Amino acid sequence: MDVAVIGTGYVGLVTGASFAFLGHKVICHDVDKAKIEALKKGKITFYEPYLEELVQDLLPKQRLLFTSSLEEALAKSEVIFIAVGTPTAPNTGAVDMTYVRQVARQIGKTLQPHRYYLIVNKSTVPVGTHQLVEGLIQQSLSETGTEKVNFAVASNPEFLREGNAIEDVFYPDRIVVGCHCSQGLALLKTLYEPLIEQKFNLPSSFPARPSKMSKVPFVQFDPISSELIKYASNAFLATKITYINEIANICDLVGADVKDVALGMGLDQRIGSAFLKAGIGWGGSCFGKDLRGLISEAQQRGYSPDLLLASLKKNYEQRYRAIYKLQEELKTLRGKKIGLLGLTFKAKTDDLRDAPALDLIERLLLLDSTVKVFDPLAMEELQRLRPQWPLVYEQNAYDLAEGCHGLILVTEWEQFLSLDWQKVYELMKKPIIVDGRNFLDRQRLEEIGFVYSGMGR
Numbered sequence: 197m198d199v200a201v202i203g204t205g206y207v208g209l210v211t212g213a214s215f216a217f218l219g220h221k222v223i224c225h226d227v228d229k230a231k232i233e234a235l236k237k238g239k240i241t242f243y244e245p246y247l248e249e250l251v252q253d254l255l256p257k258q259r260l261l262f263t264s265s266l267e268e269a270l271a272k273s274e275v276i277f278i279a280v281g282t283p284t285a286p287n288t289g290a291v292d293m294t295y296v297r298q299v300a301r302q303i304g305k306t307l308q309p310h311r312y313y314l315i316v317n318k319s320t321v322p323v324g325t326h327q328l329v330e331g332l333i334q335q336s337l338s339e340t341g342t343e344k345v346n347f348a349v350a351s352n353p354e355f356l357r358e359g360n361a362i363e364d365v366f367y368p369d370r371i372v373v374g375c376h377c378s379q380g381l382a383l384l385k386t387l388y389e390p391l392i393e394q395k396f397n398l399p400s401s402f403p404a405r406p407s408k409m410s411k412v413p414f415v416q417f418d419p420i421s422s423e424l425i426k427y428a429s430n431a432f433l434a435t436k437i438t439y440i441n442e443i444a445n446i447c448d449l450v451g452a453d454v455k456d457v458a459l460g461m462g463l464d465q466r467i468g469s470a471f472l473k474a475g476i477g478w479g480g481s482c483f484g485k486d487l488r489g490l491i492s493e494a495q496q497r498g499y500s501p502d503l504l505l506a507s508l509k510k511n512y513e514q515r516y517r518a519i520y521k522l523q524e525e526l527k528t529l530r531g532k533k534i535g536l537l538g539l540t541f542k543a544k545t546d547d548l549r550d551a552p553a554l555d556l557i558e559r560l561l562l563l564d565s566t567v568k569v570f571d572p573l574a575m576e577e578l579q580r581l582r583p584q585w586p587l588v589y590e591q592n593a594y595d596l597a598e599g600c601h602g603l604i605l606v607t608e609w610e611q612f613l614s615l616d617w618q619k620v621y622e623l624m625k626k627p628i629i630v631d632g633r634n635f636l637d638r639q640r641l642e643e644i645g646f647v648y649s650g651m652g653r
């Protein structure tokens with residue numbers, strides 16, 4: 197099947213590459229010409245495990261093409277995915293639909309008569325966006341006088357995680373679609389058929405298929421419900437983390453260990469063990485924006501979603517607990533050297549969008565600390581985002597530790613587990629460590645002589 201993907205960011209590129217791998221012919225379009233030129237050479241502009249390898253494998257086979265021309269992208273395509281950004285609008289917390297609107301209008305100007313097209317919203321979008329996109333396309337068609345174009349708009353939200361995108365896209369828990377048009381629904385089913393049936397094999401160096409996996413549920417809903425499933429899922433996951441963080445804070449008060457509490461809770465199948473890792477709070481490009489988006493949707497309709505409001509507020513407060521813990525040990529942080537081990541919002545990504553590290557650094561600078569940073573992937577990105585911050589950028593964890601009064605582990609990078617912690621201890625001025633992800637071996641660190649503080653343990 198000929199497929200176009202509009203917007204070649206995280207989601208667009210993973211979507212395009214995965215459909216191409218499954219045997220479809222995919223053409224990805226983006227307005228960012230530099231991105232397209234890099235992709236044509238097999239270079240991706242962000243870090244995502246396995247993705248560059250996949251793109252480089254598909255390019256010579258001509259199954260995955262890139263273009264900065266929308267006309268070229270739509271020339272042969274029957275199914276058109278919209279995968280542009282839907283950020284939070286300034287001040288209101290509502291979803292900024294500028295890019296989706298632009299794309300819908302442009303698609304409407306480009307569709308050809310006497311053809312059928314299925315336009316699929318892959319972006320995370322407010323309820324009713326399928327109607328908005330349909331209306332804007334229809335309007336453009338009328339403006340250009342294009343008649344006899346048969347098209348439908350569907351919802352097909354994406355649930356991948358950054359850093360785990362290939363695994364999540366090829367071995368998903370479910371495929372959610374919302375489409376009123378039976379022809380469109382049939383096309384989506386055909387498109388996803390190899391994935392539903394798991395009729396493919398990734399290269400042996402890629403993540404293996406989970407052993408219990410057989411068929412992937414392809415679940416159809418009304419488009420409005422499909423659109424809401426995405427927001428409701430992200431809001432639930434974010435709230436589940438906020439919940440365990442609340443329990444962690446209570447653990448700190450009563451002397452319990454949140455890792456044990458989460459283990460005991462998670463064994464109850466009704467609760468489940470996933471997303472019960474306590475820490476300095478969630479970050480990233482989507483949880484915050486999608487919670488705000490859902491809150492705004494509810495408020496626009498006169499409903500106050502108090503649980504979601506609390507979940508959002510508590511998460512941002514949680515970030516500062518790492519600093520309170522340092523203050524407990526060091527009293528004042530003025531003039532103290534504090535090192536941040538890791539910067540990204542999670543491991544296996546170079547993404548700093550809404551990363552807790554940004555709030556931590558800002559607060560530490562306000563408290564007149566000297567802030568040293570090290571991250572395996574995100575140093576240049578931090579310099580680009582906050583060139584005005586007077587930070588000490590270090591090349592490795594040992595240089596970071598040198599002369600520090602305290603370290604905060606911000607990101608659970610695997611490589612931090614195998615550091616020579618005795619050496620780190622000897623390099624520090626005061627051996628205080630706040631493990632913001634409950635990631636390190638507490639017992640070993642305490643044996644070395646560190647003053648260790650986890651989140652809720």
Ligand SMILES: NC(=O)C1=CN([C@@H]2O[C@H](COP(=O)(O)OP(=O)(O)OC[C@H]3O[C@@H](n4cnc5c(N)ncnc54)[C@H](O)[C@@H]3O)[C@@H](O)[C@H]2O)C=CC1
Nearest residue numbers: 203204205206207226227228280281282295319320354358
């Ligand atoms: N990043 C993630 O892990 C996930 C993101 N999503 C959702 O997917 C959507 C896209 O997110 P990302 O891929 O992270 O965004 P991104 O910012 O990485 O990529 C968006 C791309 O769209 C392009 N674009 C903007 N306007 C365009 C236009 N008029 N025509 C063509 N291209 C245009 C941009 O240049 C950019 O390359 C958002 O709604 C997001 O909430 C959903 C699941 C996971």
Ligand SMILES: O=C(O)[C@H]1O[C@H](OP(=O)(O)OP(=O)(O)OC[C@H]2O[C@@H](n3ccc(=O)[nH]c3=O)[C@H](O)[C@@H]2O)[C@H](O)[C@@H](O)[C@@H]1O
Nearest residue numbers: 354355356357358437471472473477478479480482541542
């Ligand atoms: O809509 C999206 O963009 C995506 O948002 C999240 O994915 P992502 O933000 O990439 O990463 P997660 O693995 O969900 O982690 C988000 C944050 O929660 C934190 N987290 C996660 C799990 C946990 O137990 N504890 C915890 O603090 C992570 O450290 C990270 O800061 C969702 O998990 C995806 O299903 C969704 O598609």
